[in-house]
Amino acid sequence: MRxxxxxxxxxxxxxxxxxxxxxxxxxRLEEVGLSASWGTxxxxxRAALLAAFRQAAARAEAVIVNGGLGPTVDxxxxxxxxxxxxxxxxLHEPWLARMEEFYRRRNRPMPPNNRKQAMLPAxxxxxxxxxxxxxxxxxxxGGARFFFTxxxxxxxxxxxxxxxxxxxxxxxxxxxTTRLKRFHSFGIGESRADQMLAGVEALAGPGGGVKLGFxxxxxxxxxxxxxxxxxxxxxxxxxAPVIAEVRRRLGNYLIAEDDATLEGVVLGALAARSGTLAVxxxxxxxxxxxxxxxxxxxxGVFRRGVIAPDLAALRAALGLAAAxxxxxxxxxxxxxxxxxxxxxxxxxxxxxxxxxDPGEDRRELGGAVCVGIAxxxxxxxxxxxxxxxxxxxxxxxxxxxxxxxxxxxxxGLPTDEAVDFERR
Amino acid sequence: MRxxxxxxxxxxxxxxxxxxxxxxxxxRLEEVGLSASWGTxxxxxRAALLAAFRQAAARAEAVIVNGGLGPTVDxxxxxxxxxxxxxxxxLHEPWLARMEEFYRRRNRPMPPNNRKQAMLPAxxxxxxxxxxxxxxxxxxxGGARFFFTxxxxxxxxxxxxxxxxxxxxxxxxxxxTTRLKRFHSFGIGESRADQMLAGVEALAGPGGGVKLGFxxxxxxxxxxxxxxxxxxxxxxxxxAPVIAEVRRRLGNYLIAEDDATLEGVVLGALAARSGTLAVxxxxxxxxxxxxxxxxxxxxGVFRRGVIAPDLAALRAALGLAAAxxxxxxxxxxxxxxxxxxxxxxxxxxxxxxxxxDPGEDRRELGGAVCVGIAxxxxxxxxxxxxxxxxxxxxxxxxxxxxxxxxxxxxxGLPTDEAVDFERR
Numbered sequence: 001m002r003x004x005x006x007x008x009x010x011x012x013x014x015x016x017x018x019x020x021x022x023x024x025x026x027x028r029l030e031e032v033g034l035s036a037s038w039g040t041x042x043x044x045x046r047a048a049l050l051a052a053f054r055q056a057a058a059r060a061e062a063v064i065v066n067g068g069l070g071p072t073v074d075x076x077x078x079x080x081x082x083x084x085x086x087x088x089x090x091l092h093e094p095w096l097a098r099m100e101e102f103y104r105r106r107n108r109p110m111p112p113n114n115r116k117q118a119m120l121p122a123x124x125x126x127x128x129x130x131x132x133x134x135x136x137x138x139x140x141x142g143g144a145r146f147f148f149t150x151x152x153x154x155x156x157x158x159x160x161x162x163x164x165x166x167x168x169x170x171x172x173x174x175x176x177t178t179r180l181k182r183f184h185s186f187g188i189g190e191s192r193a194d195q196m197l198a199g200v201e202a203l204a205g206p207g208g209g210v211k212l213g214f215x216x217x218x219x220x221x222x223x224x225x226x227x228x229x230x231x232x233x234x235x236x237x238x239x240a241p242v243i244a245e246v247r248r249r250l251g252n253y254l255i256a257e258d259d260a261t262l263e264g265v266v267l268g269a270l271a272a273r274s275g276t277l278a279v280x281x282x283x284x285x286x287x288x289x290x291x292x293x294x295x296x297x298x299x300g301v302f303r304r305g306v307i308a309p310d311l312a313a314l315r316a317a318l319g320l321a322a323a324x325x326x327x328x329x330x331x332x333x334x335x336x337x338x339x340x341x342x343x344x345x346x347x348x349x350x351x352x353x354x355x356x357d358p359g360e361d362r363r364e365l366g367g368a369v370c371v372g373i374a375x376x377x378x379x380x381x382x383x384x385x386x387x388x389x390x391x392x393x394x395x396x397x398x399x400x401x402x403x404x405x406x407x408x409x410x411x412g413l414p415t416d417e418a419v420d421f422e423r424r
Numbered sequence: 425m426r427x428x429x430x431x432x433x434x435x436x437x438x439x440x441x442x443x444x445x446x447x448x449x450x451x452r453l454e455e456v457g458l459s460a461s462w463g464t465x466x467x468x469x470r471a472a473l474l475a476a477f478r479q480a481a482a483r484a485e486a487v488i489v490n491g492g493l494g495p496t497v498d499x500x501x502x503x504x505x506x507x508x509x510x511x512x513x514x515l516h517e518p519w520l521a522r523m524e525e526f527y528r529r530r531n532r533p534m535p536p537n538n539r540k541q542a543m544l545p546a547x548x549x550x551x552x553x554x555x556x557x558x559x560x561x562x563x564x565x566g567g568a569r570f571f572f573t574x575x576x577x578x579x580x581x582x583x584x585x586x587x588x589x590x591x592x593x594x595x596x597x598x599x600x601t602t603r604l605k606r607f608h609s610f611g612i613g614e615s616r617a618d619q620m621l622a623g624v625e626a627l628a629g630p631g632g633g634v635k636l637g638f639x640x641x642x643x644x645x646x647x648x649x650x651x652x653x654x655x656x657x658x659x660x661x662x663x664a665p666v667i668a669e670v671r672r673r674l675g676n677y678l679i680a681e682d683d684a685t686l687e688g689v690v691l692g693a694l695a696a697r698s699g700t701l702a703v704x705x706x707x708x709x710x711x712x713x714x715x716x717x718x719x720x721x722x723x724g725v726f727r728r729g730v731i732a733p734d735l736a737a738l739r740a741a742l743g744l745a746a747a748x749x750x751x752x753x754x755x756x757x758x759x760x761x762x763x764x765x766x767x768x769x770x771x772x773x774x775x776x777x778x779x780x781d782p783g784e785d786r787r788e789l790g791g792a793v794c795v796g797i798a799x800x801x802x803x804x805x806x807x808x809x810x811x812x813x814x815x816x817x818x819x820x821x822x823x824x825x826x827x828x829x830x831x832x833x834x835x836g837l838p839t840d841e842a843v844d845f846e847r848r
Contacts, residue, residue, distance in 0.1 A: 014450050014451065014454050014459065015446065015453075015460070016447075016454075017447070018443075022443065022465070023440075023442045026437065027439035030438050030440075035438065037437075037467070038466060040462075040463065041464075041465075042462060042463070043461070048462065215440060285713065285714050285717035286710035286714040286717060286731065290711055303732075304730070304731065304741050305710055306728070306729070308727075308729075309722065309723065313728065317768070344741070361720075
């Protein structure tokens, strides 16, 4: 089935807003086994909208329109949709009542121009928006089914999942249910993961129905399984053996699943043993502390973060005696972690030190990353890795490596397995 | 002049990559007084590309195509462009020589499939790419002039500015030169800035030629002046009185200009007086330290960052005696700053404390932000502001407020002027 995504609005057309709604919609289609075949962007302009609707109607069987459902005069989607379909705009009484109720619950009068949001093309099917006043709708224009969605991202996302995708799946004659399973790994590049996971889809059984995909977010890699079935039970049954095999093959490199994160897993493992954490960083510039401390799960676990420009300043901040020429070594990182644990009273302390190679920042620039961890009963990590890719890349990799070493220590996994990003 | 932006590539079409190239191109057009009137996205597919080229040729006078100039088989732009223009692909010897030289300088053999990148439609005009092997080119298809640019962002950005925009300006019959001036402010919302700056464009003189625009990046606001002139001197002359007036009206809220940043201005002001800085944070979770410490300008200036979950833990980290019930107040922030300056030996210490209102995170959630600064010779700030908008919004605002108070102290400006985001 040919699906077009049609984004409207001057903010998007002029580049003032980056079009993340487009990429979200396109990605979600892929995740349920559908695909966008064309994307169009036009501004808040009657002639352009009308032309775009007509061209999309001629090109695609389904069109997802985003934006232009608001209450202001430059929100033109309903009006131009009616014109393109050759029907009148009519007041949709139930939606008007919904909006009045929406404002009543907030003890505010409904502004008069909001009434415009209840004017829909005659014959349109309402697509519910439980969290906003923009009314989504579906409408036939030419030979295509159009789905009109709001520009507000969280309203669009919910309407897409709850209203639009089920209708698209029904139109496409695909069985009713899809499920998406996500894995997050650190230390495996996309091409190696592709090799490591070769053939896993076949474990879904003779009927197939499971598709493997990847998305790199350096330094992490996301592995996705998209499953399809006649019902939820069938999708789950197909998925289960594939999930088990992906877990087995990614092994120790698997850091989290679905909405979980590396930092969340670390905080959870600490909380489970009533542990607490302090972090010391040099060139990562507070990035590790920021990833941890901002999470609700950090409450009661995260104790202290110390940031210093270099090892000498870090030693001073931790009350360690000045060394003649402190070298960035795994032992120095471990010493810093021990001192930090003692000073903060935290059960676990993580220190991440970086010594960049000399010279200008450039893509080939490398650096030595040293991770030290001090835990109860002498639990310790002292690990070094050489990372490359310039300052920012090394920082991102170092923060991830430090957190991953801590995860591995807490979960009883080896802390010195090579990652694809280091050169040994 | 009608300009279309046509983005190609499966990664973009499927949403795997967010289309920031589109927004960059569209924004740059706005900045030089041009506008995109239509955007199209298609995948690496011959039929779709050919249809997209033909439709764009029928719709626009100029078309900027992005992507598809690489060496692999799914890079189809040259081939389909030749087909759409009804010409042959021919080997462009000078570009082949350039590529061979490019690889020779890197001591690597040129892979044979790179030869494909020197195959251009007959009659195409080369658009130079001094930093890559993808050869840009311009070509007439139907009644439109097409400009083909590489998908690699830094190559595209440079080719756009150096090759494409000058040709578009010449086509549009606009005088040759444009200049963009940018101002960054903190504390003024977009609609108030629009009022405050009403009429400034008229100061460019009777010929006009200066356009005002805004872009909000909470908590900062970017104000842009786009100037146009027959030559650089004319553009500068028109701009000068407008720049002076914008500076005057934004006044103390103007934090930086052009590529400068608030954190860069703060570090620069400290370096100018041989000052050094330490930072203590609670709920900002290390964000202030991260903004500062990652900059090259922080070298020799940034001394220490301390992050704690709450004021009691911060006091412990700073070696202050435990208080019975430490309250987040401006005085408490100042006390923390004084202790931090003493412990770190920094000339200036900034402490930012946040006390969130009780309850779940939500858009209406507010919090008290207390900023304390200790400087030499008793220089001090103790300031409180109530911010709203949920945890993340308050964090962003608090980090900015803390840095801005320090900027104001260093520059001798009042540190207690109200900002639009606080409620008094």
